[in-house]
Amino acid sequence: xxxxxxxxxxxIVLAIQVTILLKLRNQSNEQLVKEIDDQKDKIxxxxxxxxxxxxxxxxxIAKSIEEQFTKFTHSIMDQMQKLIEKFGNFxxxxxxxxxxxxxxxxxxxxxxxxxxxxxxxxxxxxxTTNVEKKLDAINNKVQxxxxxxxxxxxxxxxxxIERLTKIDEAQKKIDSLSSNVVSLQDILTDKKSRGIFGxxxxxxxxxxxxxxxxxxxxxxxxTLSNGKTVDAMxxxxxxxxxxAIDSKFPLENYKRLTDRTLSxxxxxxxxxxxxxxxxxxxxxxxxxxxxxGETAAHAVMFLPAEAIFAEINAYHSDLIQYAQRRNIWITxxxxxxxxxxxxxxxxxxxxxxxxxxxxxxxxIKLSEDFSRYRVRWDKLSSHxxxxxxxxxxxxxxxxxxxxxxxxxxxxxxxxEGNLKGPLKTPLLKxxxxx
Numbered sequence: 001x002x003x004x005x006x007x008x009x010x011x012i013v014l015a016i017q018v019t020i021l022l023k024l025r026n027q028s029n030e031q032l033v034k035e036i037d038d039q040k041d042k043i044x045x046x047x048x049x050x051x052x053x054x055x056x057x058x059x060x061i062a063k064s065i066e067e068q069f070t071k072f073t074h075s076i077m078d079q080m081q082k083l084i085e086k087f088g089n090f091x092x093x094x095x096x097x098x099x100x101x102x103x104x105x106x107x108x109x110x111x112x113x114x115x116x117x118x119x120x121x122x123x124x125x126x127x128t129t130n131v132e133k134k135l136d137a138i139n140n141k142v143q144x145x146x147x148x149x150x151x152x153x154x155x156x157x158x159x160x161i162e163r164l165t166k167i168d169e170a171q172k173k174i175d176s177l178s179s180n181v182v183s184l185q186d187i188l189t190d191k192k193s194r195g196i197f198g199x200x201x202x203x204x205x206x207x208x209x210x211x212x213x214x215x216x217x218x219x220x221x222x223t224l225s226n227g228k229t230v231d232a233m234x235x236x237x238x239x240x241x242x243x244a245i246d247s248k249f250p251l252e253n254y255k256r257l258t259d260r261t262l263s264x265x266x267x268x269x270x271x272x273x274x275x276x277x278x279x280x281x282x283x284x285x286x287x288x289x290x291x292x293g294e295t296a297a298h299a300v301m302f303l304p305a306e307a308i309f310a311e312i313n314a315y316h317s318d319l320i321q322y323a324q325r326r327n328i329w330i331t332x333x334x335x336x337x338x339x340x341x342x343x344x345x346x347x348x349x350x351x352x353x354x355x356x357x358x359x360x361x362x363x364i365k366l367s368e369d370f371s372r373y374r375v376r377w378d379k380l381s382s383h384x385x386x387x388x389x390x391x392x393x394x395x396x397x398x399x400x401x402x403x404x405x406x407x408x409x410x411x412x413x414x415x416e417g418n419l420k421g422p423l424k425t426p427l428l429k430x431x432x433x434x
Contacts, residue, residue, distance in 0.1 A: 198247030198304040199231050205333060206232060209340040217347065224295070228288045231302070233295075236343060237350050241296035244289035248301050250277040254308050278312065278319050286326040298327045300339070306332045 203220055210217045222233035224244075234243040256262070256270035282301060289299045301323070303309045309332035312319050323330050331339060 194249040194251055195247065198249045198302065201304045201333065202231055202245065202247045202302050202336075205336055205340065209337065209344060217344075224289065224291060226288070226291060230289045234340075234343060236296065237346070242294070243296045243298065243300060244285070245300040245302055246285050246289060247304060248278075248281040248285070249304055250274060250281060250308065251305070253277050254305075254311065257311070275316060275319060278316075279322060282319075282323050282326050282328050282330075285328055290327060298329055300329045300331055300336070302336055303330065303332050306334060308332075309335070 199220075206218055206220070216235065218232055218234050220232050221229055222244075223229045230244045231247050232245040234245060236243055253270055253274040257267065257274045259267075259270070262270060285299050285301050289295065290297065303312075309330065312330065320330065329339075
């Protein structure tokens with residue numbers, strides 16, 4: 001029984017040693033010391049438990065435990081020494097490896113720095129070159145633009161000076177014109193002078209459109225059958241007929257109407273008087289210059305001032321309607337030119353129609369002449385074809401005769417002794433039957 005207990009204790013001690021050895025591989029020195037202390041505590045605890053056994057067994061077990069503990073201590077010390085040596089070797093290898101790695105890293109870093117510096121220098125140099133080129137191009141472009149700008153500025157400046165000179169001249173003319181306008185205003189204050197002014201302007205427009213002397217189209221100061229003299233008469237074709245044109249210039253009340261200093265009541269009174277003036281002039285033209293069977297059913301009232309015409313059309317539509325009821329066309333210098341241009345186109349169209357029959361007859365005669373020409377050309381073409389065929393036949397005969405002469409020239413005569421016999425090759429052979 002005692003031997004069994006001793007064996008059991010030895011197995012326990014060996015198990016403890018194996019456990020300690022396995023843990024020693026993964027623990028540090030402090031952990032080993034702690035483990036040894038724990039084992040001591042366990043042994044002490046185990047010894048206290050052995051006190052319960054007999055003294056002899058206790059002595060044997062204690063001796064065996066002491067021996068095993070001594071062996072275990074020596075084994076632990078050996079393992080610790082080996083671990084210290086391995087740790088030292090590992091430290092040296094690690095230090096050497098780290099040194100080599102650090103040196104290699106340093107070398108690689110230096111190499112990278114050098115290559116990066118060279119690449120950076122090359123890129124910077126290339127960038128500098130490109131920047132210089134672009135700056136040169138920009139400088140040239142800016143210089144070119146500046147030169148163009150200076151040139152254009154000089155041209156503009158010269159133009160400005162030239163125009164200022166013209167403006168100065170125009171200013172002088174304006175000053176002169178201002179004095180003339182004052183004189184014109186003085187003239188236009190007189191009713192008779194205004195009438196003459198309107199007639200002159202009317203005549204100038206007629207001269208500009210139809211020419212100064214064109215009695216077939218118009219006449220100025222034309223006297224009607226009722227003894228009234230109209231400023232101008234347009235000879236339009238039927239069914240329109242002759243159109244009477246008379247110049248009117250209701251200036252006085254128009255000036256009062258456009259006076260901004262007037263009160264509302266005064267302005268309305270001026271407007272009423274202006275309308276009465278225009279209606280009176282419309283009635284005057286309708287009664288004097290529209291004659292059934294002699295003139296057209298309509299007449300034209302010519303206003304020499306565009307402003308008066310614009311005032312009537314913009315703000316007094318009742319006057320336009322009144323004029324239409326009286327068969328009067330109100331015109332200004334601008335619209336009158338358009339009316340005359342339309343009339344001129346109508347007259348030109350009538351003239352073209354007048355000569356249309358003559359032109360058609362001449363075209364028919366020309367067509368007959370062309371028909372005769374075609375017949376004669378067909379005959380001539382037939383003769384030309386015949387002559388061409390004869391020429392072709394003559395050309396064929398000429399070619400054949402020439403060919404036969406060439407054959408005669410190529411014949412080889414025999415020697416003089418054989419001349420008495422017949423020729424071996426016939427001199428002439430008409431292969432074409434001719």
